Amino acid sequence: MIRALSRRTVLTSLAAVPAAVLLSACSDSGEEAKATDAKPAASTDAMAPSAPAAPATAAPASSGDVDMAELLKPGALPEKALGKEDAKVTIVEYASMTCPHCAHFAETTFPELKTKYIDSGKVRFIFREFPFDPRAEAGFMLARCAGDNYFPMIEVLFKQQQTWAAAENVKDAMFQLSKLAGFTQESFNACLTDQALLEQVRAVQKRGADEFKVDSTPTFFINGKTYKGALSIEEMSAIIDPLV
Template structure:
């Protein structure tokens, strides 16, 4: 084989290899796009985000910067196992990746389905040492995290006494029996928690928990880290 023939054969091989590589790359890209599409959850419809962010009956409990490019509003119930699963498995990685880095503002709103959830939200909203005052975000988020972790113990205790279960759960947060009782007999707080739920249902069509409103798009269910990341990444 002459040098010219060898060079020509080598060029053909390179061309064939390049074509195969390109085809493989396109296949991989298509596969990745398909996988990403599967990760992104189905939208439950659009909502006017400006209306969502208008002040409600209670001050919003927020983590993250006000000017973050993505805002997530979660409607949740404290007795909802899917909400507990989201906060156990998804919330912390999302917080580390997006909230702590200034990309996401995360807001929690109360949507209690039963009296036990309503009571838990009221306790989360109360300042343990001054129950007539509302808790700060620094008090609120650790409280709901603790209540979700202990959800089965207080929401479905063996003896059926949810009140006693809640009393024991919140003592570690600094509640005394007196402040516990004072918080749960605060009629205005009760009305505001219920009004928050009613606003979510009436104005934004929330009918299950958890429901997330992300930059005007609604998503329902216990989203995984991959699903929520797919939604957020598409908005950045």
């Protein structure tokens, strides 16, 4: 439900939400999406005896289906997408900036996904806002205000998530990161007091929840199939490879 808030609510309420709550909340029901642990690379010692090949990672089971035509209809904000528009595979991710599992995916899976599938033209990747708290809303608003630096801003916020999402003085922590994208104190304050932008971010979340039953982050829609949790690159490959 979109809350009716005053113009300065996001900016002034950032410090009011306990950081410990934010870092454990990747669903509105309090249940966390399951993150996939990163695994170390296998040894390549040429002198070692050959080991049996590891079985291929199985594709995770989909938790449902959505109508891709409906999913890809324009929403309250312009889409933020990477990759060819006519790629055979379209991935839509709903994420929250304060979700540790979303940060885990962004750091451990997304770089290889981008290199292997997005940059090669096989996948179109769409990123959508699904904030669970004021700090996540603020992060998305700053990314939107960063213009062409939207994805770099998202990347920095995920990489530095512990720095700002857990900060006692979250406004100062977020401002220090925002300066890297060219924000001044004036433009930072103006962005976080933009009520219209706040309502648009919330509308993206509401549509995801109401129309596509998103209730945890990250949630992925891959050619109409729903997958929940921070998928590994092996799991992503197992889903994508049969489609390209």
